[in-house]
Amino acid sequence: xxxxxxxxxxxxxxxxxxxxxxxxxxxxxxxxxxxxxxxxxxxxxxxxxxxxxxxxxxxxxxxxxxxxxxxxxxxxxxxxxxxxxxxxxxxxxxxxxxx
Ligand SMILES: [Zn+2]
Ligand SMILES: [Zn+2]
Numbered sequence: 001x002x003x004x005x006x007x008x009x010x011x012x013x014x015x016x017x018x019x020x021x022x023x024x025x026x027x028x029x030x031x032x033x034x035x036x037x038x039x040x041x042x043x044x045x046x047x048x049x050x051x052x053x054x055x056x057x058x059x060x061x062x063x064x065x066x067x068x069x070x071x072x073x074x075x076x077x078x079x080x081x082x083x084x085x086x087x088x089x090x091x092x093x094x095x096x097x098x099x
Pocket of ligand 2: 010011012044045048049050051063064
């Protein structure tokens with residue numbers, strides 16, 4: 001792992017659902033997955049579930065969000081929800097266990 005100071009974000013890796021860390025000791029910034037090690041010096045959306053796309057333009061509507069109800073069976077701090085334009089409830093929770 002690249003030495004450095006990181007803070008935890010409310011985003012999870014789109015590949016492995018590990019928490020994304022933000023580098024705080026480098027003016028250039030950068031993000032790194034705490035689980036698989038994927039990293040970027042660009043926007044967090046280039047690593048996390050918010051940035052999942054079918055192609056260059058189609059936003060699938062997935063967003064990383066704090067888990068609104070942590071339980072013993074579902075203790076994850078951050079979950080991925082899919083926002084749908086026609087969904088007035090705002091979000092539909094996915095049955096995917098996330099870290
Ligand atoms: Zn990862
Ligand atoms: Zn995200």
